[in-house]
Amino acid sequence: MTSLHTGSTKIIKSSSNKIITIDRLFDLLLETLGEQFWWPARSKWELLIGAVLVQNTNWTNVSLSLENLAHRTDFSPKAIRELTNQELQTLIRPSGFFNNKSRALEGILSWTETFNDDFSRLKAVPTDKIRKSLLQIKGVGPETADVIVVYLLDRPVFIADAYARRLFTLLGKETKSYEELQGIVHLSPSFNGTKANELHALIDVYGKQYLRKNTKEIGFLAGYKLDQLLD
Template structure:
C-alpha cells in the first residue's frame, strides 16, 4: 500500500519544493518552533523581527524571562512561551549549544529528552527533530488530521499512533519528511481550508470529501 506516498507525490508535483523551515539559522528555526505554538506564522514573524538582534544561544541565555517575553509579545502567550524558550535553552546548554553534538544522540533518547522539557509536546519536539537535527519523522498537526480525514482515512486519535501509521509506509528519507509537512501546511492554506476549495485540488481524484 503506497497511498501516503501517492498523496505526497501529488502534492509535490502540484506545489513543488517548499524549502522549509523558514529561518536563516538552525537556532532561529528552533525558537520559531516554540513561538508558533497556538498562533499563526505571521505573528511569529513579527516576534522574530524583534528577536533578530538577540538570536544567538549565549545572548538569549543572558536575557531575563521578562525581557524575552516583551520581545516575543506579538506571538501571543508570550509569558508562557518565554519560559518555554528558557527551559529549552537549559536543555540545549547541556550540549554546549552544539547542534552537531545533539545529532549524535540516539533518536529515541533525543525525543524523550525533548518531551521532558516543559512546554515541548510531541508536535514541537518532532518539528525540532526534523528541521534542526535532520531526523526523518512525520509531524502530526491539525492540518495533517484535517487533510487525511477528508481524504477518507480514519487515523488513530493518539499522536504517535497516527505518526507511526504514516511512517511505516514511507521511505526513511529526510527530504521527503521535510517536504511532506511543508506541503500539507501549504495545501491547507490553498485548498484544504476549514471551508475547502475543491476546484483544482491536486488530491480531488483520491478524496472522499468528508467534511
C-alpha cells in the same frame, strides 16, 4: 490493526477511488504545489526558536518576534539566557502566549546547554531519545518536538499536525489524535529528513489552500484514498 505503508505496496484497485500510498501522496503534492523551501531561518537557532514561537499563531506574528530577538541577541543562546524572563516576554510578545512561550524557550536553551549548544553532538543520539528529552520540557508538545527533530536535526519523522489529520481523514483515514495518526504512518526508506520536511510543508500549504474547517472540498486530491492494510 490498520496501518499505512509507503513502500513497494501492491496498489489495490477501486471502482470509486484511486488508492495511493504516502509516497504517491507526496509526489502528487510536490508535482502540483512545488517545493516549499521550509523552514525559513537564517540559522539553526532562529529555526529552533521559531519552532516554539509558532505554536497557536501565524508566521507573520512569529517573524515580528524573531526580528526583535535578532536585533537584541542575534540569536546567541548565551545572550538570550542573559535576558530576564520579563525582557524575553517583551521581545516575543507579538507571537502571543508570551508567558508560556518564554518559559518554553528557557527550557529549550537549558536543554541545548547540556550539549554545549553544539547540535553536532546529537548526530549519534537516537531520534526517540532526543524526542523524549524534548517532551520533558514544559511547553514543548509532540508537534513542536517533531518539528525540531525534522527541521533542525534532519530526521525522517512524520509530523501529524492538524492539517495532516484533516487531510488524512478526507483521504479515508480518520484518527482522533496526533499520537494516533503518527503511530500508523510508516515513512518508507525513501524518506530522509529533507523529504519528511517537504512532506510536512506540502501538507500544511495544501491545508491552508483547501482544507478549511467544515468543508468537504479537498482540491486536486478529490477521488483519492490512502492505502490501508491490515498488519
